[in-house]
Amino acid sequence: MITHHFGVLLDTKKNNMCGIAGILSTNVELRNIHIKNMTKKLIHRGPDHSNIWENDILSLGHTRLSIIDLSSNGNQPMSSFTDRYVIVFNGEIYNALEIKKKIQSDQNVDIKWRGHSDTEVLINSLEIYGVENTLDTVRGMFAFALWDKKKEILILARDRVGEKPLYFGKDSKQFFFASELKAIKEIKTFEFILNNQSVQEMLAKGYVSSPKTIYNDIHKLEPGSIAIINNLNNIKIKNWWSLNNLKSYDNNLKVKPKNINEYENELKKLLELSVKEQMTSDVPYGSMLSGGIDSSLITAIMQNNSLKKIKTYTIGFEENDFNEAKYAKKISNYLNTDHTEFYFESKDALKIIPNLSYIYDEPFADSSQIPTTLISNIISKKVKVCLSGDGGDELFGGYNRYIWAKKFFSIFRFIPLNFRMPLSRILLKIGVSNINLFYKIINLLFLNIFQIKNSTMKIIKIISILQSIDEKDLYNKLITQLEDNVTNYSKPYENTNILNNNFWENNNMQYEQKIMNLDMQTYLPDDILVKVDRAAMSSSLETRIPFLDKRIIQFAMELPLDTKIKDNKGKVILRNILNNLIPSKLFDRPKQGFGIPLGSWLRNELKEWSADMIYSDSIIYREIIDRKKVEKLWLDHQAGYNNQYSLWNIIIFSSWLKTWH
Numbered sequence: 001m002i003t004h005h006f007g008v009l010l011d012t013k014k015n016n017m018c019g020i021a022g023i024l025s026t027n028v029e030l031r032n033i034h035i036k037n038m039t040k041k042l043i044h045r046g047p048d049h050s051n052i053w054e055n056d057i058l059s060l061g062h063t064r065l066s067i068i069d070l071s072s073n074g075n076q077p078m079s080s081f082t083d084r085y086v087i088v089f090n091g092e093i094y095n096a097l098e099i100k101k102k103i104q105s106d107q108n109v110d111i112k113w114r115g116h117s118d119t120e121v122l123i124n125s126l127e128i129y130g131v132e133n134t135l136d137t138v139r140g141m142f143a144f145a146l147w148d149k150k151k152e153i154l155i156l157a158r159d160r161v162g163e164k165p166l167y168f169g170k171d172s173k174q175f176f177f178a179s180e181l182k183a184i185k186e187i188k189t190f191e192f193i194l195n196n197q198s199v200q201e202m203l204a205k206g207y208v209s210s211p212k213t214i215y216n217d218i219h220k221l222e223p224g225s226i227a228i229i230n231n232l233n234n235i236k237i238k239n240w241w242s243l244n245n246l247k248s249y250d251n252n253l254k255v256k257p258k259n260i261n262e263y264e265n266e267l268k269k270l271l272e273l274s275v276k277e278q279m280t281s282d283v284p285y286g287s288m289l290s291g292g293i294d295s296s297l298i299t300a301i302m303q304n305n306s307l308k309k310i311k312t313y314t315i316g317f318e319e320n321d322f323n324e325a326k327y328a329k330k331i332s333n334y335l336n337t338d339h340t341e342f343y344f345e346s347k348d349a350l351k352i353i354p355n356l357s358y359i360y361d362e363p364f365a366d367s368s369q370i371p372t373t374l375i376s377n378i379i380s381k382k383v384k385v386c387l388s389g390d391g392g393d394e395l396f397g398g399y400n401r402y403i404w405a406k407k408f409f410s411i412f413r414f415i416p417l418n419f420r421m422p423l424s425r426i427l428l429k430i431g432v433s434n435i436n437l438f439y440k441i442i443n444l445l446f447l448n449i450f451q452i453k454n455s456t457m458k459i460i461k462i463i464s465i466l467q468s469i470d471e472k473d474l475y476n477k478l479i480t481q482l483e484d485n486v487t488n489y490s491k492p493y494e495n496t497n498i499l500n501n502n503f504w505e506n507n508n509m510q511y512e513q514k515i516m517n518l519d520m521q522t523y524l525p526d527d528i529l530v531k532v533d534r535a536a537m538s539s540s541l542e543t544r545i546p547f548l549d550k551r552i553i554q555f556a557m558e559l560p561l562d563t564k565i566k567d568n569k570g571k572v573i574l575r576n577i578l579n580n581l582i583p584s585k586l587f588d589r590p591k592q593g594f595g596i597p598l599g600s601w602l603r604n605e606l607k608e609w610s611a612d613m614i615y616s617d618s619i620i621y622r623e624i625i626d627r628k629k630v631e632k633l634w635l636d637h638q639a640g641y642n643n644q645y646s647l648w649n650i651i652i653f654s655s656w657l658k659t660w661h
Helices: 028-041 096-104 118-129 131-137 196-205 260-278 293-304 325-335 346-359 369-379 392-396 400-412 417-430 432-445 456-467 471-478 511-521 523-537 550-557 572-579 598-603 607-614 619-624 627-638 644-660
Strands: 002-005 019-024 049-054 058-064 085-093 140-148 153-158 167-170 175-178 218-220 225-231 234-239 285-288 311-317 338-344 385-387 542-544
Touching: 019 028, 019 085, 019 140, 028 049, 028 058, 028 175, 058 085, 058 140, 085 118, 096 118, 118 131, 118 140, 131 153, 131 225, 196 644, 260 293, 260 550, 260 572, 285 293, 285 369, 293 325, 293 385, 293 392, 293 572, 311 325, 311 369, 325 338, 338 369, 346 369, 346 607, 346 644, 369 523, 392 511, 392 523, 392 550, 392 572, 400 456, 400 471, 400 511, 417 456, 456 471, 471 511, 511 523, 523 542, 598 607, 598 627, 598 644, 607 627, 607 644, 619 644, 627 644
Parallel strands: 002 338, 285 311, 285 385, 311 338, 385 542
Antiparallel strands: 019 058, 019 175, 049 058, 085 140, 140 153, 153 225, 167 175, 167 218, 225 234
């Protein structure tokens, strides 16, 4: 095992991975300038090859990071076998060989294949079988644009869960799209106006949820969606896949539950199939091993499917409360992987933080973006592909809110709201100096049922959710980090993605499953997957996520809740499967998360830089932000009250304004 300590500036300018861009416009001269600049801006996503395809109304740009078929036969933009279609594609189709065999067995098709890239398989399948039939068949992560020369129709598509990003927008003269917002910012004729609701959402939750972006008239194509563009005034968007439409256990009450062992055997086989498919690569690959259940399970299956040692990578911090490297080391030793640890200090984070707003070109404030970006930068120097355990929490009940939310509400809903509201406000005003009093009151209120650890953030969150009106409001408060409106906008932010979701109307579905599904539709694609995708792409690293295989998602939906959550523990079925591969003592511990000592850093190592952001003299910042409210949050934090997540959202927003405005 190798351990590295880093105290140097990481190269965050060397960004790589596949990127796509395009402009539909009759203004050829303007279009040519824009597409060249947009494609150059995406060269970090794909350093191996870049090219532009154009006709009299459309320009398509592509930058390539070669993973499958390293030859020029895999270069894009790529035409179909009849030359009717042109595609720019970002992602991986894991079952490309299976689809290719189907095409080759088709009596009505005769193709002379150029190479063995998944792009060539995809575009020919799209031509032969149609867009939606092909999308139903593929397993993978993707965002692509397909041009039909015959009908002059542009089609955009995004994968089921949103592993790969796709932004688009239009004005009176042009329609445009790109993998990243920074490429769209190269369209100098477009007026970029901040969306008030998006700004408030970002400050409240740390990200902007699909289909909104931080700007008016620019959108994210939602996961599982296609956009059909006939012309600038005829754009249709529809779902080709939705979690809402999947068969679920709650809606299939006639099905007799299976024995837990049967479920475990089925899931283990599906995970093995998914991992094996995603280990297919013409370049070196490895695994991100945190030491938690999800990444340990993926790594164990990888090692069982490999004749040589799998390369595993872990990030560690000197602060013991945030260091999972010690757990990952024990698991790597047991599995006998080729393991490398990377230890970082606050000074390493300080060097990378000013670049975050460029890497995440929409304001994004999940603080685990820091370790994710750090480790991606280092791993990319060793391998080009890395598998991760993301998605396991949302599918199999891994977050604490799935375990405790319903229990909390079932108790305090009997306490009148007009009593809970003022009680919560009074307790929140007491301050961190009386945290032991908080602790005693909370455990007294809940009769010591939950045995809450003396954690400032958790206790404050519990006190704030005493104000919940109903189960919708409870979930909204659980995922909100800054409830107060710290902007000068008069219209308050409404979380319509949560409040108007169809899952609330499903009386057969249990509350825990409802909020897991909501996380699958919002938190996973707009926070977790954004974090991983941008961090990895900033360093030429492709990440793959076996848990998000469509077969596993469907299987998880059909599972009874007690196979996921039981006896105050989540991911029961994953624990049981992993226990047959690794001794439980190596992974059975409270969920830690991929955190950093942010609260302490904001009072010490990051204090000076953060204060510059909080007290920014930027005109646009001063117009938007209520300085008095924000300064109070900052001063309270410096005095010992823990406002780390609320402040981080504001700090990142200020940094983003400084970078892009």
